[in-house]
Amino acid sequence: MSDPRHGAASGGGQTSRPPESHGLSGHDTVRLAVVVGALGVVFGDIGTSPIYTLQTVFNPSDPHPVPVSTQNVYGVVSLVFWSVMIIVTVTYVLLAMRADNDGEGGIMALITLVRRWGSRRGRRATAVLAALGVFGASLFFGDSMITPAISVLSAVEGLKVVEPSLESAVVPVTAVIIVLLFLVQRRGTAAVGRIFGPVMIAWFVVIGACGVVGVVDHPAILRALSPTYALGFLIGHFGTAFFALAAVVLSVTGAEALYADMGHFGRRAITRGWMFLVLPACMLSYFGQGALILADSRNISSPFFLLVPHWGRWPMVLLATAATVIASQAVITGAYSVTSQAAQLGYLPRLRIAHTSESTIGQIYVPWINWLLMVSVLTLVFAFRSSTALAFAFGMAVTGTITITTLLFFYVARAKWGTPKWLIAVGASVLLLVDLLFVAANLTKLVHGAWLPLLIxxxxxxxxxxxxxxxxxxxxxxxxxxxxxxxxxxxxxxGEVPTLRVPGTAVFLNRGKQTTPLAMRANVEHNHVRHDQVVILAIETEPIPRVPSDRRLVVDDLGYTDDGIIHVTARFGYMETPDVPSTMAMLEPVRTEGSLRLDEASYFLSKIDLRRGKEPTMAPWRKRLFIATSYITADAAEYFGLPRDRTVIMGSHIEV
Known part of the structure; x- marks a missing residue:
């Protein structure tokens, strides 16, 4: 008789989901539908910035107001133009979007790349940069709270321009819109998403057309296209220009979305949408508003809406509200995505995630985050009560994320691509100088609200x-x-442990292949039973968005082919949510030492009760925070899609 011990491990099996393609390769034709979809999802935040940017720059109630003069208007408009070109077009569109993680972008993807490629260049530097990246992702949560508040407020404030008597209705109307926005999140955005693209196309066409009217009335404003006006303003009036940067940065809010949503639409689609429609439309609006302010300095009260002909202001308020809701939707969805990715990478507990679309990957709903965001956004609306007041807080989150993204990108460029050091030094010096100027300017607003995103x-x-x-x-x-x-x-x-073998299949979820599942050990040592077929299942999160079907499952007989005990490793990407029953159903009987009766299988989970210990593993307050955070962890059975009536949870406790 041959020895059944051979310790073989075999790959194979099928995924619980069909193979999917994400993003667009460089050789794919960028279809118009993809570009339209990107316009509806990616550009909402940055596309609505013209509503409040120049109004905030020249806001007379600003702690450091910019006086309205011909020279200052030219300087500010030029600063806006070149800030957008340098930060959005160069940093994000031309550079950062090339640093993708299997097609996915965003700061979490950069963290993964830093951890993967940086480990070859020094653990300490990698750890510091990864921590910096986590802080950048943390700032995004501040952004996701402030964006809906400032965007919707700025749009509804158009009511004051149309009918001054409606000023008192701005905050209540904003609150109602925000509550409705968060209430519909559980239903998903698939149906509404179909009209996002056309609405945003209409938005960009309209604001661009209004900008053209302003430029035609005062064509000299086009001189601001020259960088000499921006540099002259910065150098000749540094005191004024420096403080103005804290508001000018509002023109680049939403730049991170271009990078973060790259996996859904592809780099080429986003690049074309930006270069051929969004950038020209936004710049025309800014230049048109600048021309309007030059014509009459009183127009600084609301240059965006005053640029619209009187007969079109009511429709513009409605269109602006729709556009800002879309912008808010994009950042809310982004918060769900960042939360899910952070949980998969081990930075947050496992939260309950609902998929709101059967056909579209990435459309998820995270209830805990949704209600936290809603309460936070409403608090900001009622606390600040105007978009200009909230703008003081907005810039800090934006500049922090941009600076960290720039730093991580150049590290990845050197570590992954071997970019020459001199080129890294030149590029990083120029771009980081710009970023740090914005950071420094926003630090001057700390006492006026910039502390808020830092605190968040x-x-x-x-x-x-x-x-x-x-x-x-x-x-x-x-x-x-x-x-x-x-x-x-x-x-x-x-037979050292007397055990009764009972019919059926048991699936024990475990962290890996080296240790025994606590539930399995308890079942054997206390109940003295084991099932005919035992599957020890480990869920692994790979540092890529999605795992191909041919790499999903690895089966190991653990050294014996006749004992009915196997180990299965199921690999998922950090953009995926594991579906255990569906994954198990695709196992081939030839790999499992017999046919698994999954319709009747029992699933065993080990539940850990955390207690504060005396060992100095962490500061006492961090121990309390860790234990408190564990209470929001999603139910494991629900998270992994396990059948409630066949799931057994066995507990133990661990001191931290």
Whole structure:
């Protein structure tokens, strides 16, 4: 008789979902439909910035107001133009969007690239940059709270221009729109999303046309296209220009969305949408508003809406409201996505995630984040009550994220592509100088509201890093408690532990292949039973968005081919949500030492009760934070799609 011990591991199996393609390769034709879709999702935030940017720059109630003069208007408009060109077009469109992680973009993708490629260049630098990236992602949560508030407020404020008596209705109407926006999130955006693209196309065409009217009335404003006006304003009036930068940065809000949504639409579609429609339309609006202010300085009260002919202001208020709702939707969806990715990468606990579309990957709904955002946005609306007041807080989150993205990009460019050091030095020096100027300018607004996104970012960063550290401690303790899996299998086979073998299939979810599932150990040592067919299932998150079907499953017989115990590793990308029953159903009987009766299978989970210990593993307050954060962890059975009536949860406790 041949020895059944051979320790073979085999790849194969099928995925629980059909193969999908994401993004567009460089050789694909960019279809018009894809560009239209990108216009509806990607450009909402940056496309609505013209509503409030120049109004904020020349706001007389600003702590450091910019006086209205011909020279200052030319300088500010030129600063806006060149800021958008340098930060959005160069930093994001031409550079950062080339640093993709299997087609996916965004700061979480950059963190993954830094961790992957930076490990070859030094662990300390990699850890510092990864932490910096996590802080950048944390700032995005501040952005996702402020964007809906400032965007919708700025649009509804158009009511004051149309009918001054409606000023008192601005905040209540804004609050109603925001509540409705968050209430419909659970239904998904698939149906509404179909009209997002056409609405945003109409938006860009209209604001561009209004801008043309303003430019025609005062064509000299086009001189601001020359960088000499921006440089002259910065150098000749540095005191005024420096403080103006804190508001000028509002023109680039939403730049991160171009990068973050790259996986859905592809780099080429986003680039074409930006270069051929969004950029020209926004710039025409800014130049038109500048011309309007030159014609009459009183127009600084609301240059965007005053640029519209009187008969078109009511329709413009409605169109602006629709555009800002779309902008808010994009950033809310982005918050869901960042949360999901952070959880998959181990920076946040596993949260309940609902997929709102059967056909579109990435359309998810995270209830806990949704209600947290709604309460936060409403609080901001009622606390600040105007878009200009809220603008003081907005710039800090934007500049922080942009600066960190620039820094991480150049590190990846050197580590991954081997870009020459001199080119890295020149490029990074120029772009970081611009970014840091904006950061410094926004720091002057700390006492006027810029502290808010920093506080939100620091809070989120503390939670994320504490959770990551706590998981490391818990994992170390679990390894010790669970014991080596090979030794446990040998004890079972030798009969050292008296065990009754019962019919059926048991699936034990575990973290890996080295240790014994706590639930399995408890079942054997306390109940003295084991099932005929035992599957130890480990879910692994790969540092890529999605795992191809041919790499999804790896089956290992753990050294014996006749004991009915196998180990299965199911790999998922950080953009995917594991579906355990569907994945298990695709296992081939030839790989599983017999046919698995999955329709009757029992699923076993190990639940850990966390307690504060005396060991100095973390500061006491961080231990309390880690334990408190664990309470929002999604139910594992629901998260993995396990059948409630066939799921058994067995508990233990660990001290942190």
């Amino acid at each position: 970012g620091l809070t989120a960063f503390t939670v994320m890093t504490t959770w990551q550290r706590g998981r490391e401690i818990v994992t170390k303790e679990r390894v010790r408690d669970e014991g080596p899996l090979p030794e446990f299998i040998d004890r079972l086979r030798s």
